Amino acid sequence: MRAVEMQPASGIQTPFTLAGKVALVTGAARGIGKAIAQRLAMAGASVMMNDLDADALAAAEEEIQTGRVRHMHGDLTDPAVPDFLVKAAVDQFGSIDIIVNNAGYTWDSVIQKTTDEQFQAMLDIHLVTPFRILRAASGFIREAAKRETAAGERVMRKVVNITSISGTDGNPGQAGYSSGKAGVIGLTKTLAKEWGRYNVNVNAVGFGLIETRLVQPLNGGTVNMRGRQIRLGVQQSLLDSAKSGCPLGRLGTPEDAAGAVLFFCSPLSDYVTGEVLICSGGLHF
Ligand SMILES: NC(=O)c1ccc[n+]([C@@H]2O[C@H](COP(=O)([O-])OP(=O)(O)OC[C@H]3O[C@@H](n4cnc5c(N)ncnc54)[C@H](O)[C@@H]3O)[C@@H](O)[C@H]2O)c1
DSSP states (O other): OOOOOOOOTTOOOOSSOOTTOEEEEESOSSHHHHHHHHHHHHTTOEEEEEESOHHHHHHHHHHHOSSOEEEEEOOTTSTTHHHHHHHHHHHHHSOOOEEEEOOOOOOOBOGGGOOHHHHHHHHIIIIIHHHHHHHHHHHHHHHHHHHHHHTTOOOOEEEEEEEEHHHHHOOTTBHHHHHHHHHHHHHHHHHHHHHGGGTEEEEEEEESOBSSGGGSBOOSOOEEETTEEEOOOBOHHHHHHHHHHSTTOSOBOHHHHHHHHHHHHSGGGTTOOSOEEEESTTOOO
């Protein structure tokens, strides 16, 4: 009888390495962004992490502990910050190969109660910020790709924009958020066409309900977002119906979310571009 080869019990084997790659992850102090930064670092990448929240960001960097992680604190909706951030990644690590536009938050209300400031804030963080970061990186990416092509090399780079089933399906109370998240899909598809010639895969991952502070049950608490007290969280009834309406019967974890993003950051997706992968346990609104 032939012996059956056992798979190691310790879990996922990574069939690729990101050693030598430089990644930029926004909104990386907590939640999904932190899990993405961790996964990328574990796969061998050097990671520049950004967040608004300086203390939580420094703590997240310390937690990852690979020695190849740095952080730059800053509000990405300040028009100067995306340029500084891209420059910081290139200055620190000498390249930029993977960009994950993840930073975001919700500021919900029905349309008649939505102010101009509120609607614009959702477009600013979910659509204008990814646009500015990608524009800031375009010089480096084009020049690097031209050099590599002249040398007969094909080096793939990766952009992953984070969207939501609120953007693909719509969700009551989220006119601003869903517009920003739908808009970033347009940006993704256009850049996939503009940057294919530079060997960049540009894709989006849309989440359902992932257990982070964004989807904690509403308890009257607020977070300070750029000087504004904003109520984050969702009604318990929505969480219950999301669980029961989800084919996999549970909310996702930040690690579940990071797994889908890692696929688009890896060579496994080298021939996939302009796509939106929904990571929601099968849930749609
Ligand atoms: N959690 C979910 O169920 C869910 C579902 C769909 C999409 N998303 C998206 O996933 C992304 C991550 O969300 P999360 O659930 O991890 O939330 P989170 O609140 O746990 O983390 C988001 C991080 O982004 C940072 N951030 C927000 N505005 C910023 C700014 N102007 N500059 C720099 N950093 C900023 C926050 O400080 C925070 O640390 C967001 O884009 C969110 O819209 C989340």
